[in-house]
Amino acid sequence: MKILVTGGAGYIGSHTVVELAKAGYSPIIVDDLRCSQEIMLSGLKSILGKKIDHYAIDAASQDLEKVFIDHPDLGGAIHFAAYKAVGESVQQPIKYYENNILATSNLLKLMLKYEVAHYVFSSSCTVYGQPDILPVTETTERKPAQSPYGRTKQICEDLVFDLMQGGAKLAPVLLRYFNPIGAHESAAIGELAIGVPNNLVPFVTQTAAGLREKLTVFGDDYNTPDGSCIRDYIHVTDLARAHVAALEYLQKGGKIQVFNAGTGQGSSVLEILRTFERVNNIKLNYEIGPRRSGDIEKIWANCDLIEKELGWKAQLGLEEALKSAWQWQQTLNAQY
Numbered sequence: 358m359k360i361l362v363t364g365g366a367g368y369i370g371s372h373t374v375v376e377l378a379k380a381g382y383s384p385i386i387v388d389d390l391r392c393s394q395e396i397m398l399s400g401l402k403s404i405l406g407k408k409i410d411h412y413a414i415d416a417a418s419q420d421l422e423k424v425f426i427d428h429p430d431l432g433g434a435i436h437f438a439a440y441k442a443v444g445e446s447v448q449q450p451i452k453y454y455e456n457n458i459l460a461t462s463n464l465l466k467l468m469l470k471y472e473v474a475h476y477v478f479s480s481s482c483t484v485y486g487q488p489d490i491l492p493v494t495e496t497t498e499r500k501p502a503q504s505p506y507g508r509t510k511q512i513c514e515d516l517v518f519d520l521m522q523g524g525a526k527l528a529p530v531l532l533r534y535f536n537p538i539g540a541h542e543s544a545a546i547g548e549l550a551i552g553v554p555n556n557l558v559p560f561v562t563q564t565a566a567g568l569r570e571k572l573t574v575f576g577d578d579y580n581t582p583d584g585s586c587i588r589d590y591i592h593v594t595d596l597a598r599a600h601v602a603a604l605e606y607l608q609k610g611g612k613i614q615v616f617n618a619g620t621g622q623g624s625s626v627l628e629i630l631r632t633f634e635r636v637n638n639i640k641l642n643y644e645i646g647p648r649r650s651g652d653i654e655k656i657w658a659n660c661d662l663i664e665k666e667l668g669w670k671a672q673l674g675l676e677e678a679l680k681s682a683w684q685w686q687q688t689l690n691a692q693y
């Protein structure tokens with residue numbers, strides 16, 4: 358079955374393309390590579406032993422219709438294509454509103470026109486803000502988003518809810534991701550940080566590789582056991598498998614629309630650094646700095662619903678994720 362994957366050359370998108378192909382689907386990538394590079398496509402080819410169908414077009418543009426015309430037998434779409442840097446979204450909200458919302462509405466419009474019903478959307482735990490009660494379940498209230506990026510995720514979720522309310526012929530699953538880390542076991546694809554990394558793990562691997570002098574831990578005075586922030590870090594391969602499970606759920610007529618995709622375990626920033634050092638036998642140069650504005654103190658997921666309904670559960674641990682992230686950094690070092 359053919360599945361359209363917008364942002365399929367990106368971090369989570371590329372890993373999902375691998376899992377789709379392994380499960381017997383034919384992924385079709387739509388990605389203009391503005392947030393990715395050729396290395397991801399060549400990595401996919403080396404993992405899968407064949408070239409994956411790729412359209413270098415903007416998901417927010419009218420050109421997207423060509424994919425629907427070329428493939429009248431599309432069985433569904435997984436929508437990743439979006440900007441995702443929280444800090445940048447505060448500086449450039451129009452860039453985020455324009456791209457993230459337009460790409461989503463454009464794709465959904467075409468799905469309705471061509472009667473492609475199965476839709477899996479990459480949402481984020483950012484829609485919960487700082488929750489009052491942990492872990493968060495899918496019924497935890499969505500707080501006002503803390504950034505324009507987060508707001509675009511809420512709006513894209515709302516668009517789906519509004520379409521369903523209006524009786525649209527759509528069968529959606531919104532996956533609320535926690536913090537994806539790690540890379541494919543082959544080290545042929547992984548997270549490409551273009552410029553200075555925003556996220557913790559690419560900053561860690563670049564510091565370990567000597568590309569950055571030191572890492573700053575953003576605050577050790579939070580109300581957590583070691584004072585640093587807590588997140589639910591999930592291996593990107595596990596997260597990729599959740600998308601395949603979501604498609605299979607839709608094919609069986611599943612009706613629940615929102616699922617958390619995490620591990621159910623919270624880890625602090627300092628735990629991540631110590632685990633990285635231990636499993637890779639590397640000493641990291643880091644210092645404690647001030648809090649980063651906009652950071653929430655702690656969040657982790659309750660994943661009972663996704664396990665019950667989709668039969669999906671994270672299988673890989675922090676150690677595997679942090680080893681694979683370091684191996685991917687070696688691939689990048691060799692390449693550039």
Ligand code: UFG
Nearest residue numbers: 441481482483555556557558560573574575586626649652
């Ligand atoms: N951190 C540091 N130093 C760094 C980078 C990060 O201490 O150099 C800390 C952050 O303060 C935070 C933790 O590491 O406590 C994780 O930070 P990330 O930037 O890796 O991830 P976030 O939790 O801030 O954001 C991620 C995604 C967003 C998503 C959000 C949902 O980047 O796309 O999770 O919570 F919306």
